[in-house]
Amino acid sequence: MSVPAGYYLILAAALFSIGAVGVLIRRSVIVMFMCVELMLNSVNLTLVTFARIQANLDGQVLAFFVIVVAAAEVVVGLALVVNLFRLRASTDADGVGALRA
Amino acid sequence: MSALAQQLPAGVEIPEIPWAAISPELTLFGAGILVLLLDTAGPRRRTSSVIALAILLGIAALAAIPGGAAPEIVALLVGAGVLQLALTLWLHTRPRLLGAVLTVVALVATIGIAAWQYQAAANGGMVGTESLLADMVAVDGVALFTRFVVAGAGILTVLLGFAYLQDRRIHRGEYYPLLLFTATGMTLLASAADLLMVFLAVEILSLALYVMTGLARRDMASQEGAFKYLLLGAFSSAFLLYGIALVYGATGTTHIATAGVALSDPGTPAGLVFAGIALMLVGFAFKVALVPFHMWTPDVYQGAPTPVTAFMAAATKVAAFAAFLRVFTGGMEQLAWIWVPAVSVLAAITMLVGAALAVVQDDLKRMLGYSAVAHAGYAAIGLVAVSEIGTGATLFYLLAYAIMSLGAFGILTILERRQRKAIAVADLRGLWQSAPSLAVMFALFLLSLAGIPGTVGFIAKFGIVRAAVDAGLVWLAVVLVISSVIAAYFYIRVIVAMFMDDEPAHLADAPVPPASAASTAVSVAAVGVIALGVLPPAVIDLAERAATFAG
Numbered sequence: 039m040s041v042p043a044g045y046y047l048i049l050a051a052a053l054f055s056i057g058a059v060g061v062l063i064r065r066s067v068i069v070m071f072m073c074v075e076l077m078l079n080s081v082n083l084t085l086v087t088f089a090r091i092q093a094n095l096d097g098q099v100l101a102f103f104v105i106v107v108a109a110a111e112v113v114v115g116l117a118l119v120v121n122l123f124r125l126r127a128s129t130d131a132d133g134v135g136a137l138r139a
Numbered sequence: 140m141s142a143l144a145q146q147l148p149a150g151v152e153i154p155e156i157p158w159a160a161i162s163p164e165l166t167l168f169g170a171g172i173l174v175l176l177l178d179t180a181g182p183r184r185r186t187s188s189v190i191a192l193a194i195l196l197g198i199a200a201l202a203a204i205p206g207g208a209a210p211e212i213v214a215l216l217v218g219a220g221v222l223q224l225a226l227t228l229w230l231h232t233r234p235r236l237l238g239a240v241l242t243v244v245a246l247v248a249t250i251g252i253a254a255w256q257y258q259a260a261a262n263g264g265m266v267g268t269e270s271l272l273a274d275m276v277a278v279d280g281v282a283l284f285t286r287f288v289v290a291g292a293g294i295l296t297v298l299l300g301f302a303y304l305q306d307r308r309i310h311r312g313e314y315y316p317l318l319l320f321t322a323t324g325m326t327l328l329a330s331a332a333d334l335l336m337v338f339l340a341v342e343i344l345s346l347a348l349y350v351m352t353g354l355a356r357r358d359m360a361s362q363e364g365a366f367k368y369l370l371l372g373a374f375s376s377a378f379l380l381y382g383i384a385l386v387y388g389a390t391g392t393t394h395i396a397t398a399g400v401a402l403s404d405p406g407t408p409a410g411l412v413f414a415g416i417a418l419m420l421v422g423f424a425f426k427v428a429l430v431p432f433h434m435w436t437p438d439v440y441q442g443a444p445t446p447v448t449a450f451m452a453a454a455t456k457v458a459a460f461a462a463f464l465r466v467f468t469g470g471m472e473q474l475a476w477i478w479v480p481a482v483s484v485l486a487a488i489t490m491l492v493g494a495a496l497a498v499v500q501d502d503l504k505r506m507l508g509y510s511a512v513a514h515a516g517y518a519a520i521g522l523v524a525v526s527e528i529g530t531g532a533t534l535f536y537l538l539a540y541a542i543m544s545l546g547a548f549g550i551l552t553i554l555e556r557r558q559r560k561a562i563a564v565a566d567l568r569g570l571w572q573s574a575p576s577l578a579v580m581f582a583l584f585l586l587s588l589a590g591i592p593g594t595v596g597f598i599a600k601f602g603i604v605r606a607a608v609d610a611g612l613v614w615l616a617v618v619l620v621i622s623s624v625i626a627a628y629f630y631i632r633v634i635v636a637m638f639m640d641d642e643p644a645h646l647a648d649a650p651v652p653p654a655s656a657a658s659t660a661v662s663v664a665a666v667g668v669i670a671l672g673v674l675p676p677a678v679i680d681l682a683e684r685a686a687t688f689a690g
Contacts, residue, residue, distance in 0.1 A: 047388075057377070067370070070370060071370070077374070077377035078380065080381075081377065081380045088384065092388070092391035096393055097384070097388075099335075100383070100387070103339060107376075110346055111369070114349050115349075115366075115373070118366050119366070122363070126359070
């Protein structure tokens with residue numbers, strides 16, 4: 039049984055949308071962070087699917103780079119979250135209000 | 140290399156590494172690693188580790204001689220070894236000063252190498268306008284121009300930041316390596332010829348900038364600014380990346396020029412083309428802060444330590460616009476009918492909203508943050524002109540904006556040391572009486588940002604208007620003028636406060652601290668504003684000649 043490539047692309051688009059909406063509506067910074075990761079991973083799925091369709095490896099190589107960059111982003115992000123938590127004892131993004139216009 | 144190539148099966152090509160072409164990035168990155176190592180080594184091991192490094196460089200120089208390397212490279216290696224040895228022995232008890240000096244040396248070296256590359260390219264030498272490193276990077280006019288601006292901005296930032304960071308007790312060792320790494324990312328971004336390289340360079344520069352924004356660990360505003368920057372930066376990177384993935388899916392390649400040609404082929408699925416371009420556009424609009432994707436800019440500019448803000452405003456904007464230009468104006472010229480209307484509307488909204496929101500701000504850093512949004516809108520006009528004149532105008536505008544914003548944020552750096560708090564417009568009252576030279580220079584930068592004739596800001600805006608009219612986008616030029624009129628109000632409000640009002644009593648006995656390095660940097664920027672405003676033809680010519688993309 040083979041699954042049509044379009045299904046993978048639709049799944050990836052759905053995951054990307056869920057991630058984007060999550061960043062915009064969730065208030066916990068950790069969950070917002072996870073949503074960004076979801077977006078990046080849906081891009082990976084898209085890239086790998088297109089690499090199969092196009093029958094070259096560029097997309098898979100790009101996916102590896104994305105994985106590495108996402109890991110680096112998590113390192114910096116969690117360091118900032120931990121420091122923010124130390125200053126405020128909360129991970130609620132709504133409380134981040136010192137910079138409101 | 141040749142021995143290795145023989146062992147590999149046929150069909151695998153090892154790209155030739157163009158050492159000369161990517162030497163600015165190598166210099167910046169190497170210097171970043173060196174400063175990081177020296178800082179973590181501690182005072183006693185610092186000397187021994189630097190001696191080991193100098194010996195290594197010497198061995199490399201010896202190995203390069205039979206390798207057939209040019210004598211200049213050997214001399215450079217030896218010179219670099221001797222220089223860092225001497226500097227470290229001289230400054231080994233003052234690690235921050237050592238880091239600052241090494242950073243400035245690396246940035247000056249980058250300018251030197253870029254000047255040599257420019258010379259070589261002009262003479263048709265080895266560094267031409269071609270794609271290198273398996274078509275990953277292109278050393279062309281845009282790349283060289285950005286290297287100059289980024290390295291120059293970095294030097295002024297180091298000068299501005301030294302005393303300021305010391306005063307706020309956030310003068311950490313990692314500051315200088317991060318500055319060098321982010322500069323590496325910026326120069327790479329400006330020379331990226333492949334969408335993969337665009338993504339990687341954006342991340343290199345952003346990751347270092349997130350940490351630099353959050354350098355003040357005990358300061359809530361700095362932490363929140365850093366976190367917002369990280370979250371929205373990653374969010375926008377995801378959009379950029381999804382756009383790249385769709386373009387790859389439509390064309391089967393990530394090379395900018397090849398993908399651009401393939402995208403305009405009528406056989407390519409239109410849905411993928413539209414979606415890919417739209418998503419990449421959103422990603423770039425976030426990075427250069429076009430409304431409605433600008434919401435991170437004021438927060439980040441206000442929260443970051445002021446020298447970091449200055450560097451962000453000056454250098455990040457140039458690098459992000461260089462990549463924007465390269466991907467859209469350079470790569471997708473035939474698809475201009477899709478993206479030019481969209482970017483034009485974004486630019487118009489950006490100019491008006493940025494200027495209007497800046498009017499109601501009281502905090503000066505935040506006001507300049509919104510003004511940076513408006514200026515991104517002006518620079519974007521040169522982009523939608525899709526012409527060599529337009530590209531040259533945008534490049535010159537970015538150079539002008541870099542000088543003006545470094546100067547303006549530099550003045551704030553000096554004043555913040557005096558008051559030890561964020562500067563509001565009311566705090567500037569009567570500055571003319573207590574610090575006339577600072578007041579005059581600040582007025583000069585603000586007038587230049589407003590675009591008053593006689594300053595570089597006017598010449599830059601003039602170039603943008605010329606490009607817009609040339610491309611038949613008169614309505615954008617009109618919006619630019621309206622936005623400039625709105626913007627003039629809040630710049631002049633600050634000038635009035637400095638020159639017309641009396642000094643408040645609590646500031647009368649707070650002397651402006653002596654800061655020779657920062658004042659030097661600000662004075663250099665002031666000289667630049669006047670010099671380029673009075674005799675700009677040479678640099679405009681340079682910017683227009685830089686408006687070439689490698690194919």
